[in-house]
Amino acid sequence: MFTNLSNKFQIIFKKIKNKGKLNEDDIKNCLHEIRIALLEADVNYKVVKEFISDLYSQMQKEKISESLTPIQQIIKIVNKEIIKILGSKQNDITINSTPPTIMLLAGLQGTGKTTTAVKLAHYCREKGHRPLLIATDIYRPAAIEQLQILSEKSNLPMFSIGRNENAVNIIKAAIKYSTKKDIDILIIDTAGRLHIDDILMNELQEIERNIPLQEKLLIVDAMAGQDALNSAKIFCNKIKINGIILTKLDGDSRGGVALSLKKVLGIPIKFIGLGEKIENFQAFHPERMASRILGMGDVLTLIEKVESAYNEKELKRLDKKIKSHNFDLNDFYFQLKKMKNIGSVNQIVDMIPGFNNIKNNINFNKLGNEENELKKIEAIISSMTNEERENPYIINGSRRKRISRGSGTQIHEVNRLLKQFYQVKEILKKGPIIKWRQNECQ
Amino acid sequence: MIVGVNGSGKTSIAGKIAYSLKKEKNNILLVPADTFRAAGIQQLKILADQSGVEMINAIEGADPASVVYDGINAAQARKRNVIIIDTAGRLHTKINLMNELEKTKRVIQNEAKEFSLEILQVIDATMGQNAISQAKSFNNSLGVTGIVLTKMDGTAKGGIIIAIKKELNIPIKLISLGEKLNNLYNFEATKFVKALLD
Numbered sequence: 337m338f339t340n341l342s343n344k345f346q347i348i349f350k351k352i353k354n355k356g357k358l359n360e361d362d363i364k365n366c367l368h369e370i371r372i373a374l375l376e377a378d379v380n381y382k383v384v385k386e387f388i389s390d391l392y393s394q395m396q397k398e399k400i401s402e403s404l405t406p407i408q409q410i411i412k413i414v415n416k417e418i419i420k421i422l423g424s425k426q427n428d429i430t431i432n433s434t435p436p437t438i439m440l441l442a443g444l445q446g447t448g449k450t451t452t453a454v455k456l457a458h459y460c461r462e463k464g465h466r467p468l469l470i471a472t473d474i475y476r477p478a479a480i481e482q483l484q485i486l487s488e489k490s491n492l493p494m495f496s497i498g499r500n501e502n503a504v505n506i507i508k509a510a511i512k513y514s515t516k517k518d519i520d521i522l523i524i525d526t527a528g529r530l531h532i533d534d535i536l537m538n539e540l541q542e543i544e545r546n547i548p549l550q551e552k553l554l555i556v557d558a559m560a561g562q563d564a565l566n567s568a569k570i571f572c573n574k575i576k577i578n579g580i581i582l583t584k585l586d587g588d589s590r591g592g593v594a595l596s597l598k599k600v601l602g603i604p605i606k607f608i609g610l611g612e613k614i615e616n617f618q619a620f621h622p623e624r625m626a627s628r629i630l631g632m633g634d635v636l637t638l639i640e641k642v643e644s645a646y647n648e649k650e651l652k653r654l655d656k657k658i659k660s661h662n663f664d665l666n667d668f669y670f671q672l673k674k675m676k677n678i679g680s681v682n683q684i685v686d687m688i689p690g691f692n693n694i695k696n697n698i699n700f701n702k703l704g705n706e707e708n709e710l711k712k713i714e715a716i717i718s719s720m721t722n723e724e725r726e727n728p729y730i731i732n733g734s735r736r737k738r739i740s741r742g743s744g745t746q747i748h749e750v751n752r753l754l755k756q757f758y759q760v761k762e763i764l765k766k767g768p769i770i771k772w773r774q775n776e777c778q
Numbered sequence: 779m780i781v782g783v784n785g786s787g788k789t790s791i792a793g794k795i796a797y798s799l800k801k802e803k804n805n806i807l808l809v810p811a812d813t814f815r816a817a818g819i820q821q822l823k824i825l826a827d828q829s830g831v832e833m834i835n836a837i838e839g840a841d842p843a844s845v846v847y848d849g850i851n852a853a854q855a856r857k858r859n860v861i862i863i864d865t866a867g868r869l870h871t872k873i874n875l876m877n878e879l880e881k882t883k884r885v886i887q888n889e890a891k892e893f894s895l896e897i898l899q900v901i902d903a904t905m906g907q908n909a910i911s912q913a914k915s916f917n918n919s920l921g922v923t924g925i926v927l928t929k930m931d932g933t934a935k936g937g938i939i940i941a942i943k944k945e946l947n948i949p950i951k952l953i954s955l956g957e958k959l960n961n962l963y964n965f966e967a968t969k970f971v972k973a974l975l976d
Contacts, residue, residue, distance in 0.1 A: 444932070446787060477821045481816070484817075557904070559909070561907070588871050709949070725959065
């Protein structure tokens, strides 16, 4: 489960395996690797410097050099420290007991404010509130139309009086409007702006001066680099930002910006955006973010996804198929596709009971990384007759030729698939090695 | 064809390129192949009107490759010499969406053989190391012929393009310094480095 950083440490510590203890140089090398990992994750360089120095003190305190399992210890400390920084007690939005609760979304251009505004409204609605979205981006072409369309699609009420009024007046009109309707939360979408654009930053300050804002949320792109801390600082200087929403975490960005912002500004990260759909909105989990920043992959989320896809019913079905020796190529393909939908097959295959011994015997690496591999397998299996899929043993040379031609693949690819299938079937016959449910852990 | 991740500035760039080429007396057709993003087509239409450039119609939700197909045919019929295609923003990790782009490219290659194809990836100057990952993916899928660096009017320096150029050798062709239509410039390495080191 531990990828990059752990591997790098392994290399450093290979030589100390025999002496068993770390010296000063080993520790320095280790810190160097951590530093690189954090910079690669886009943590601000100043924050990295401070973090490493604090880490060094921590390592001295915990007497790492005397530990028999230094790698695990160091990773644990780094992880713990990052989680400590990212954690916060104040990480939900506050809703006034007397309406309305007014929330403002601000940030640079392209960070996902409009999309997030709609998600936030949906989130509030799910909690039993009646939100109203307010369009104050009077600058960008079709910005109001964008909010309008998104609101309509999700059946969320939206308020706009066009582009001829300034933001403060629009919001005041929205507040008036909301008192007549049964609205208890107002969510203000604003125009994207540069922190160095005085006119637009003044607009934000004008809004803060004139409107009672409960939540002032800074929307930050998870792919942001070193400059994100600079721009965020200025936003926070100009208005009292009290929360951050980190967007586009469905990509593969490590999201180090989260660490920079939380460490320096101390503002809680309240939510994360994980996609363009309205439901792709979650509370922020410091542990998962720490794991991601360190490059250990969002393993926890993956485990959750696997556990939900392979629920009790699913597992029983799979178990029955395997036990009755009826596990055929159709099933094989179905399981591969299912795993691929969750994530990389290679990452997941050992998380599924029954399959968790397979990785030792079969190289699923290619399948894990290449979408084309699964497409090829689909093409090959589609070119088989139903009988061939249920009884792959009948697939002789001439059938293989036919199948490879029909699927546009090479014969060796057909052979490989069949070989993998037989291997998987053999291993499955042996039965599950480890039961994965925590409470049944052996 | 203008490609890139969500929020990088593609539509703005499509408008700016249209504006710029129109000034050089080209016959341009804008194609709004971002049929996913709410009001994406409307956004490009406004920029098209501001630039005095024609844009074909498209409906939200239509198949992007079909829009491109129609766009190319229209451009050929109306004897245009430049076609600018705006696409939907997509994270490079979304395989299906990357496949969709590849399909769009194939349509262009099949239908617009007489045109030379420029695939421009828009990269936001505020992006961190992930921009390299983005560039690699888009390049693997499509073969990017040039990079457009946007949002250089902020305080971000866009240094990541140095890494991208070094690793992938994709030329940085254009640089954008603001939201106005005329804020688009040819990339000049000397100026860029000077700003980087200032």
